[in-house]
Amino acid sequence: MRYRLIRHGYNRQTCIDRYVISSDILARLNPQQLKAVTLPHVSALILAGAGSGKTRVLTTRVAWLIQTGQVGPHGVLAVTFTNKAAREMLTRISAMLTISTRGMWVGTFHGLCNRMLRAHYRDAGLPQTFQILDSQDQQSLIKRLLKSLNVDEERFPPRELQYFINGNKEAGLRPAGVEAYDEHSKRLTELYAQYDQQCGREGVVDFAELLLRCHELLTRNEILRSHYRRRFSHILVDEFQDTSRLQYMWLKLLAGSDNAIFAVGDDDQAIYAFRGASAQNIFEFEREFANGSLIKLEQNYRSQGQILEAANALIHHNSKRLGKDLWTDAGKGEPLRVYEAVTDADEAAFILQEVKSLRSEGVPLSEMALLYRSNAQSRVLEHALFNAGLPYRVYGGLRFFERQEVKHALAYLRLVANPEDDGAFARVLNVPARGVGHRSLGQLQDTSQQRGVSLWQAACANPPAGKAGQGVIGFIRLLEGLHQDSLALSLPELVALVIDRSGLRGYYHSEREGKDRIENLEELINAAAAFDAEGDALVRAEDSVSVGLPAQDASAGDPRLRGLNGFLAHAALEAGEHQAIPGQQALQLMTVHSAKGLEFDAVFISGLEEGLFPHDNSLNEADGVEEERRLMYVALTRARRRLYLSHAQTRMLHGQTRYNIASRFLREIPEHLLGRAGGKMPSAGHMVSVYAVPSAASPWRVGQDVVHPKFGPGVIVSVQGRGSDARVMVNFRRDGMKELALEYAKLVPA
DNA sequence: ATTAGTGGTGTTTTT
DNA sequence: CACCACTAAT
Numbered sequence: 208m209r210y211r212l213i214r215h216g217y218n219r220q221t222c223i224d225r226y227v228i229s230s231d232i233l234a235r236l237n238p239q240q241l242k243a244v245t246l247p248h249v250s251a252l253i254l255a256g257a258g259s260g261k262t263r264v265l266t267t268r269v270a271w272l273i274q275t276g277q278v279g280p281h282g283v284l285a286v287t288f289t290n291k292a293a294r295e296m297l298t299r300i301s302a303m304l305t306i307s308t309r310g311m312w313v314g315t316f317h318g319l320c321n322r323m324l325r326a327h328y329r330d331a332g333l334p335q336t337f338q339i340l341d342s343q344d345q346q347s348l349i350k351r352l353l354k355s356l357n358v359d360e361e362r363f364p365p366r367e368l369q370y371f372i373n374g375n376k377e378a379g380l381r382p383a384g385v386e387a388y389d390e391h392s393k394r395l396t397e398l399y400a401q402y403d404q405q406c407g408r409e410g411v412v413d414f415a416e417l418l419l420r421c422h423e424l425l426t427r428n429e430i431l432r433s434h435y436r437r438r439f440s441h442i443l444v445d446e447f448q449d450t451s452r453l454q455y456m457w458l459k460l461l462a463g464s465d466n467a468i469f470a471v472g473d474d475d476q477a478i479y480a481f482r483g484a485s486a487q488n489i490f491e492f493e494r495e496f497a498n499g500s501l502i503k504l505e506q507n508y509r510s511q512g513q514i515l516e517a518a519n520a521l522i523h524h525n526s527k528r529l530g531k532d533l534w535t536d537a538g539k540g541e542p543l544r545v546y547e548a549v550t551d552a553d554e555a556a557f558i559l560q561e562v563k564s565l566r567s568e569g570v571p572l573s574e575m576a577l578l579y580r581s582n583a584q585s586r587v588l589e590h591a592l593f594n595a596g597l598p599y600r601v602y603g604g605l606r607f608f609e610r611q612e613v614k615h616a617l618a619y620l621r622l623v624a625n626p627e628d629d630g631a632f633a634r635v636l637n638v639p640a641r642g643v644g645h646r647s648l649g650q651l652q653d654t655s656q657q658r659g660v661s662l663w664q665a666a667c668a669n670p671p672a673g674k675a676g677q678g679v680i681g682f683i684r685l686l687e688g689l690h691q692d693s694l695a696l697s698l699p700e701l702v703a704l705v706i707d708r709s710g711l712r713g714y715y716h717s718e719r720e721g722k723d724r725i726e727n728l729e730e731l732i733n734a735a736a737a738f739d740a741e742g743d744a745l746v747r748a749e750d751s752v753s754v755g756l757p758a759q760d761a762s763a764g765d766p767r768l769r770g771l772n773g774f775l776a777h778a779a780l781e782a783g784e785h786q787a788i789p790g791q792q793a794l795q796l797m798t799v800h801s802a803k804g805l806e807f808d809a810v811f812i813s814g815l816e817e818g819l820f821p822h823d824n825s826l827n828e829a830d831g832v833e834e835e836r837r838l839m840y841v842a843l844t845r846a847r848r849r850l851y852l853s854h855a856q857t858r859m860l861h862g863q864t865r866y867n868i869a870s871r872f873l874r875e876i877p878e879h880l881l882g883r884a885g886g887k888m889p890s891a892g893h894m895v896s897v898y899a900v901p902s903a904a905s906p907w908r909v910g911q912d913v914v915h916p917k918f919g920p921g922v923i924v925s926v927q928g929r930g931s932d933a934r935v936m937v938n939f940r941r942d943g944m945k946e947l948a949l950e951y952a953k954l955v956p957a
Numbered sequence: 958a959t960t961a962g963t964g965g966t967g968t969t970t971t972t
Numbered sequence: 973c974a975c976c977a978c979t980a981a982t
Contacts, residue, residue, distance in 0.1 A: 288972075317972050342971085366967095414972050482971060581969050583973085603971090637958095644958045675958080780972070800970045822969055838970080861968065862973040 232267055232274075232303055236260075243502045244268045246469070248277070248440070250462075250496035252447075252489070253471040256533045257518070257844035258509030258806065265445050265471050266296055269311075270303035278441050280311040284461070287445035288479075290315055290781050292804055296445065312439070316454050317414055320421035321776055324412075327431060331424045334410040336625040336772055339779035343609065345369060345413045348630050352398070352405050355656050363398065371395045372402055376415035377451045377483030379422065408661065409629045415453070415483075422457045436463040446804075447472030447492070451483035455492070468496055474529045475522050478800060478838045480830070489529065507533040507844075509806050511540025514850050517876045518843040524875050525833045533844075541849055544884035545873065548855040551814075555591035558811050561851060561884070562597065562794060565809055572598060574808040576795040578842050580820040583860070584813065585796055592794065602797040606782040612715060612724040613731055617778055619705045623689050624771050627661035636662075639714035641678035647671045651679075685709065698770045699736035706732070738774050799842045810846035812839075815854040816867035839872045851884065852876075866922070913937060914955045 233241060240260055243253045244267045255261035269285060272278045285300075287293050297313045312319060321339065324331050340348065349365045349372075375385055382400035387393040406412060412420060425432045442462055444450065447470040450458070462468050470492055477486045493501060507515055515533050522528070548554035562575055577588060582604050592599045607613060615638055618631035626632070633652075637643045655665040663683075670679040689708060693701050706712050706728050715721035715728070795807065814820055820839065825831030843850065854869050873881075911923045921937045935954070 290972085315972065417972090479971075481969075583968080586973095640959075642958065646958080782972085798970065819969095824969060834970095859973085 232270060236264075236267065237506055239502055239504050239506075240264050240267075243504070244271055246500065246502075248467050249500055250468045250492075251470070251500040251502065252493050252496075253469070253502050253504065254529060254531055255471055255473055255504040256507060256531055257473065257476060257841070258507040259504035259533065260508060261471050261473070261504065262292070262295065262299070262445060262804075264504065265443055265469070266299040266303065268469060269300050269441075269443060272441055273304060273306070280306070280308055282438060282440045283443070284312040284319070284439040284441070285443040285445070286312075286314060286316055286319055286458075288315060288449050289446075289804070290318070292445060293318065295804075315780070316450075316457070317417050318780055320417040320457070321780065323421050323435075324417065324424070325772070325776075327424060327428075330428055330431065331420055333412070333420070334625065336410060338411045338621050338625065338628060338631075338772075339417065339776055340406075340411050340413045340630070341609070341779050341782065342369070342414070343614075344411070344630055347634075348405065348409075348411070349402060351629070351633065351652070352402055355652055356398075356401065358398065363394065368395060368398055368402070372399050373413070373415050374483065375399065376413075376419045377453050379419065379453045379456055381419075405629075408627070408659075410625050410627055411630065418451075418453050418457060422453060422460060425457070425460050432460065432463075435461055436466060440466050441469065442466055443469045443471075445471050446476075448474050448477040448486055448489055449479045449484045450488050452485055452488070453483070455485075455488045468492075473531075474527075475525075475531065475837055476803065476841050478803065478834060478841060480834050486527070503531055505531055505533055507535045508537075509847055510535065510844060511537050511848055513540050513542050513880045514843065514846050514848075517543055517850075517880045518840055520877050520880075521836065521843065521872060521875050522840045525836055527830070527833060542880055542882040543850045543852055543876065545881050546851065546853040546884045547869065548853060549857065551587045551855045551858040552591070554813060554853050554855040555588050557853065557884075558588065558813065558851070559591050559595055559597065561811070563595075565849070570808050571792065572794045573792055575811070576797065576802060576805070576807040576809070576845060577811045577813065578797060578799050578802050578845070579812075579814050580799060580822060580838075582798055584819070587859070588796060588813065592796075597794060598792060599794040599796055602795070602801050607727070607730070607734075608778040608782045610724075610727055612711065612727055613778075615711055616702070616706055616709075616728060616731055617775065619686075619689070619709050619711075620702065620771060621775060622663075622686050623693050623701070623705065624775065626663040626686060626690075629655070629662045632662045632666075635709070636682055637678070639710045641681055643671075643675050643678040643682070647675040647679065693771075698739040698774060699732050701771065702732050702735040734778075735774055738777060739770065799838050802845050803841050806845055806847055808847050809849040809851070810842070811851040811853065812842045813853050814858070815852055815870040815873055816858070817870055818865070818867055819858075819860075820870055820872070836872065836875075852881075864922075915952065 233244065236244060237260075240263070243251070243264050246268075253261070253264060255264065265285070269283055272283070273280060285293075285296055287296060293314050297308065297311075300311070300313070301308050312322075314322070324333060324337070328335050328337065346365055346369055349368050350360075353360055353363065353365060353368070375381075382396050382403065385392075385396045385399065387396045406416065425435070439461060442458060444458065449472075458468060472489060474486050474489055477484060480486070510518070512535060515535050519532050546554070546557050548557055558577060562572075562577075565575060566572060577599075579585060579588070585601055585604065589599065589601065608617070615635055618628075618634040621628045621631040622635070633648060636648060650671055651662050651665045654660075654669065655662050658665065658668075660668075663686075666679050666683060670676045670683070685708065689705060692704060696704060712725060712728065715724040718724070799812075821832050821835035825835045828834075852873060854867070854873070856866060858865050858867060913921055913923060915921065915937070923935050923937055935952075937954070
């Protein structure tokens with residue numbers, strides 16, 4: 208390995224000789240990687256292409272810094288975007304070091320902000336038990352708010368307000384700072400202010416609030432700011448291209464003028480603009496901090512030549528780039544395989560067939576990934592896989608902590624921690640049914656609104672009369688009892704108690720589809736036990752949070768609540784695994800977004816159709832298509848050796864059949880890299896692959912609208928045979944599918 | 958008060 | 973299709 212460095216002309220002056228211990232971890236790096244890892248204590252930007260060893264450089268740098276005594280674990284803050292990436296980082300750093308990584312801050316932006324806010328909740332103006340809202344919770348809070356203010360949901364859809372609020376928070380703007388000129392935005396801004404007040408009353412924060420609040424805390428509080436600045440001399444950021452304005456501002460605040468920010472990113476893989484990420488950060492960072500220390504990593508160690516060439520060609524269609532081309536010495540490899548399916552089911556059948564044949568060639572299922580643009584597309588694929596009995600694993604969609612029954616249980620737990628949590632209160636007041644319906648809840652909401660108190664207080668002060676009142680009183684008793692008993696219990700015991708005593712278990716027991724739900728509740732107890740035992744790997748080391756600070760908040764308060772709060776925060780921030788777990792013997796299904804950072808021997812990209820990928824909604828957005836193209840770039844670069852691209856002419860979507868043309872991205876890949884796949888697939892139903900279609904000139908083509916004298920209007924779904932034998936499958940608007948012989952049927956093109 | 962049923966509507970990606 | 977909000981019936 209060493210000769211390789213020399214061959215590339217590595218200049219030995221830097222470190223290998225000086226730091227003998229670390230030479231083994233450095234020896235395997237290429238010259239650019241080595242240069243990045245061993246940079247002096249300055250801010251730097253590492254532009255690292257897909258598969259160029261980005262995370263490796265980052266983690267090796269941390270290990271190197273520590274091993275060479277330039278910093279202690281305590282002085283390192285490493286932040287990324289997803290939980291999976293954070294965990295990965297921690298694992299890899301730990302593997303390289305012989306000393307404990309405790310005391311090192313590694314996590315997501317949200318996780319780290321949460322940690323800081325917990326430690327200094329009083330300075331941040333939050334209750335000790337503050338809870339975190341996920342987007343679902345946030346939306347229901349907004350709906351409740353709009354209702355209580357009698358705002359017309361037609362004119363102000365909750366979704367729009369949610370976007371408005373999050374967008375402004377991500378930009379670092381409180382209501383007072385929002386510039387609103389027209390009536391509509393003015394009203395939205397007012398509602399934003401009301402929303403924040405409501406959150407304050409309930410003691411809850413949304414995702415963006417975690418960041419904004421933390422930023423404000425550090426801005427306002429000089430002692431804390433200088434404390435953390437003194438502490439974190441090395442700040443490392445992974446996936447820098449995905450940081451939002453606010454996250455960037457937070458980093459700058461933390462870095463001050465003396466600390467170094469080591470930012471690793473790839474502008475070509477920026478796919479989170481929709482959530483406030485701003486590639487502008489990269490440009491700005493380079494100007495402000497990196498002044499010159501920019502290193503590009505362009506050697507790709509993952510994909511074979513033609514795959515890489517396709518990815519490069521595609522991304523060249525984007526205009527806004529820093530400019531960077533990947534290369535490999537891994538050889539040309541195979542061409543990409545394109546399959547045009549007739550229907551989505553046909554596409555699934557094709558993929559299934561290829562998966563099987565790959566498996567028989569010895570490619571493990573876990574080394575194959577099936578990617579799509581949106582979660583809804585997994586249905587058809589799952590259907591086919593399920594019927595074939597092929598093991599598969601779907602990531603995304605409904606996550607564990609987002610399931611209805613789990614959320615119900617969590618709501619009870621939140622009420623144990625803080626009964627003023629209106630969201631949780633409203634959610635489970637009548638689950639299971641206690642005879643307290645809409646009306647009673649509405650009454651309570653009115654009372655709470657008038658008096659400016661929480662639902663809980665409103666309910667305690669004057670419970671409704673009659674049967675509903677009994678239910679409310681029962682509910683209050685229940686919560687009081689749980690709160691009492693919780694004092695003596697461990698976290699998993701408390702969770703078990705809540706599930707039983709609340710009646711949730713009984714409720715699902717009597718439901719038809721309740722089996723799985725009860726299993727999930729059991730699983731929640733397990734999750735609590737696991738959390739209790741290990742704590743959250745990424746939020747542990749509570750110990751060293753505020754060393755050297757005037758004794759204030761850190762250790763104050765009820766330790767029991769700390770465990771519960773920690774668990775609830777964990778549930779909100781991690782929502783359950785969502786990113787792939789390596790090594791499982793199953794075909795991996797996921798969106799392109801969640802595939803980022805992963806790699807597989809074989810990758811299938813399905814649904815490459817206009818309207819789907821690129822998605823319709825992106826076409827109207829500024830730079831929307833460029834972002835979609837970057838997404839496609841991410842998808843392509845997941846593959847090591849084999850890459851399939853497929854699209855279908857017709858697809859069931861939102862309950863109706865759509866006719867799609869092939870994605871523009873297919874055309875943007877040079878022809879010579881593409882090979883046809885699966886020419887004669889006997890496919891689902893009576894469908895036949897499009898390559899059996901007689902001639903291009905024939906009016907009888909798939910997708911053609913036709914009229915039949917008896918069946919009326921319809922559309923051709925498949926064509927089979929030629930000449931006098933030709934038959935077509937037509938989907939009639941009124942009577943559904945019919946197979947017709949062209950020679951006899953009096954079919955007319957419409 | 959609760960439930961079942963209806964009709965209208967909107968849909969990307971994630972911490 | 974799936975989720976909602978609303979209505980009618982229990």
